[in-house]
Amino acid sequence: MGIIAHIGRYLLLLKETFSRPERASIYWKRTVEEMDLLGLKSLGIVALLSFFMGAVITIQTRTNIDSPLIQAWIVGFATRQSTILEFSPTIIALILAGKVGSNIAAEIGSMRVKEQIDALDIMGVNSAGYLILPKIIASMFINPFLVMVSMFLSILGGYIAGTGTGIISSTDYLQGIQTGFIPYHVTYALIKTVVFAFIIATVSAYQGYYTRGGTREVGISSTQAVVYSNVVILIVNYALTQLLLI
Amino acid sequence: MIEVKGLSKRFGNTQVLTDINAVFQKGKVNQIIGKSGSGKSVLAKCIVGLHVPEEGRVLYEGRSFHDMDREEKTLIRQEIGMLFQGSALFDSLNVLQNVLFPLQMFATMSKSEMEDRARFCLKRVNIMDKDRLYPSELSGGMQKRVGIARAIAMNPKYLFCDEPNSGLDPQTSILIDDLIKEITEEFDTTTIVITHDMNSVMETGENIIFINQGRKWWEGSREDLLNSDNKELNEFIFASGLMRQVKKAMTGRS
Numbered sequence: 001m002g003i004i005a006h007i008g009r010y011l012l013l014l015k016e017t018f019s020r021p022e023r024a025s026i027y028w029k030r031t032v033e034e035m036d037l038l039g040l041k042s043l044g045i046v047a048l049l050s051f052f053m054g055a056v057i058t059i060q061t062r063t064n065i066d067s068p069l070i071q072a073w074i075v076g077f078a079t080r081q082s083t084i085l086e087f088s089p090t091i092i093a094l095i096l097a098g099k100v101g102s103n104i105a106a107e108i109g110s111m112r113v114k115e116q117i118d119a120l121d122i123m124g125v126n127s128a129g130y131l132i133l134p135k136i137i138a139s140m141f142i143n144p145f146l147v148m149v150s151m152f153l154s155i156l157g158g159y160i161a162g163t164g165t166g167i168i169s170s171t172d173y174l175q176g177i178q179t180g181f182i183p184y185h186v187t188y189a190l191i192k193t194v195v196f197a198f199i200i201a202t203v204s205a206y207q208g209y210y211t212r213g214g215t216r217e218v219g220i221s222s223t224q225a226v227v228y229s230n231v232v233i234l235i236v237n238y239a240l241t242q243l244l245l246i
Numbered sequence: 247m248i249e250v251k252g253l254s255k256r257f258g259n260t261q262v263l264t265d266i267n268a269v270f271q272k273g274k275v276n277q278i279i280g281k282s283g284s285g286k287s288v289l290a291k292c293i294v295g296l297h298v299p300e301e302g303r304v305l306y307e308g309r310s311f312h313d314m315d316r317e318e319k320t321l322i323r324q325e326i327g328m329l330f331q332g333s334a335l336f337d338s339l340n341v342l343q344n345v346l347f348p349l350q351m352f353a354t355m356s357k358s359e360m361e362d363r364a365r366f367c368l369k370r371v372n373i374m375d376k377d378r379l380y381p382s383e384l385s386g387g388m389q390k391r392v393g394i395a396r397a398i399a400m401n402p403k404y405l406f407c408d409e410p411n412s413g414l415d416p417q418t419s420i421l422i423d424d425l426i427k428e429i430t431e432e433f434d435t436t437t438i439v440i441t442h443d444m445n446s447v448m449e450t451g452e453n454i455i456f457i458n459q460g461r462k463w464w465e466g467s468r469e470d471l472l473n474s475d476n477k478e479l480n481e482f483i484f485a486s487g488l489m490r491q492v493k494k495a496m497t498g499r500s
Binding site for chain 2: 022023026111114115116118119121122123124125
């Protein structure tokens with residue numbers, strides 16, 4: 001199947017997904033469950049990763065700035081900017097594509113090979129809507145919260161690592177994270193997060209929904225979900241950066 | 247009643263079904279038999295609308311399924327119950343929730359009425375005490391029973407069973423066959439069973455269609471089956487020594 005055919009089938013799947021739900025109350029219940037499964041259960045890895053990335057950014061920035069002409073607060077500034085602009089929205093999205101994307105593809109893929117999706121279709125349930133829509137809404141709703149937590153913990157990680165190792169003073173770091181702050185950058189990061197959440201949920205669901213075969217194919221779909229989600233995220237990241245920042 | 251008229255289906259360049267014509271009668275256990283890969287499951291999937299045939303029509307009480315709009319198809323599908331080969335129970339739901347699922351999606355009844363209906367269906371298939379277990383905690387036979395309970399939850403007019411005995415021991419197979427037969431009579435459903443289990447055919451088959459190489463090769467009752475001189479049908483039926491002995495006992499001929 002060529003790439004154009006895949007894009008066409010992906011768009012048709014989206015059309016099915018967004019058609020009118022049979023019972024809104026059941027969809028809402030599923031959306032809340034998905035928020036827990038896809039969002040809250042990712043909080044641990046996001047927190048851990050963000051804290052240590054912030055710490056590493058701070059240490060690396062400091063060790064690479066030797067010039068006496070550059071002021072120390074630049075370290076805090078660089079940590080904040082790289083966290084808000086790129087690390088939290090994009091790297092966390094890539095991590096979530098690995099964790100959440102593979103989970104979505106494997107879950108829907110195994111439902112496909114076990115004929116559970118056929119069972120839904122025969123009952124008259126819109127299987128695409130029932131299975132995919134709650135995941136999209138849940139991801140688009142919960143991921144911005146994850147990213148905000150990530151931003152906070154990354155900057156905190158930088159502070160603790162910087163001041164704890166003595167490479168930067170508390171005053172310089174705090175001055176740096178406040179200097180030249182542009183609130184729009186947070187908006188930009190959250191817009192990216194919502195778009196990436198949509199990509200992760202839909203690309204992964206697409207891979208799972210069209211799985212054919214058995215457990216081996218479910219594994220392949222799961223891997224493809226991660227790879228394709230990452231590729232699309234990186235391309236869209238470039239496009240959004242150009243659109244929103246320049 | 248379900249009628250199939252001139253149905254043909256192919257996947258890519260492979261012709262799977264060719265010009266199938268059949269009538270599946272109400273209140274009877276209609277069986278589609280044939281070797282593995284003969285096209286019987288594809289035929290069933292075309293009938294329930296999971297596959298779209300290239301040619302031909304499927305008529306539900308005279309209404310062509312593939313010409314219906316989306317809403318009409320949804321309504322027809324609510325009248326269909328299907329038991330899958332692997333039961334296709336939802337892993338994340340327990341037994342009671344699986345049976346409740348179609349009711350919650352479509353039925354216009356109160357929560358307690360839905361639960362009563364689900365429990366009635368579970369009682370009907372004798373699995374009342376397992377309602378809190380999850381599919382992974384059930385044996386194959388129990389999963390089939392829950393599958394049947396879910397299939398009849400919406401009081402279907404049409405019941406499809408895809409190889410209901412596969413993977414089951416002979417005793418459980420007979421129980422499942424009996425259950426399908428009883429439900430067909432009790433609810434007056436148009437039942438279509440896809441099988442290659444000759445024991446099941448001889449126990450419950452009332453109107454039998456033999457599919458071979460994607461074509462309808464033979465049609466008749468189970469009594470006709472033993473006396474047919476159709477070469478391919480005989481090769482299929484009497485492949486086992488047991489069936490040859492049955493024929494000898496019933497007809498006196500080998």
